[in-house]
Amino acid sequence: MSNIEQTLSIIKPDAVERNLQDKIKSEFINNDFEIVEEKKIHISKDEAEIFYKVHESKPFYKDLCEYLSSGPIVVMRLQKDNAVLENRKLMGATNPKDADDGTLRKKYGISIDKNSVHGSDSVENAKIELDFFFKD
């Protein structure tokens, strides 16, 4: 039975800065994701703080928000069967050092902060994160 889902993907500042967005978008397309919507934006630190609010209590929160707002990002609405889990598999572990070969973070990530991509971690959070960037 099919289980079509949507999830949010962000190509983070480190990857956009290195002009990797087309390469990363091809990886999604080659793995049967449909890019339903996308936009290149530069968010403020206040917006990043709202987006990453779940991490508010973490020691890395301030740096994380500064980083996400440090340059342009590409946000995408991805669709596929089991998109949330499939995207997490394609991205690999949060820390590129621990990510499996062939995953996006292994191929393109620089460090745990500059790990090139973000993806929603659950169907529930995907809805919240997609609304954050795409609700008009």
Ligand code: CMP
């Ligand atoms: P992301 O999937 O965007 O979600 C939160 C981000 O926090 C994560 O990717 C990492 O880039 C960043 N981060 C920095 N330090 C840590 C850490 N110790 N544990 C988890 N995430 C971290």
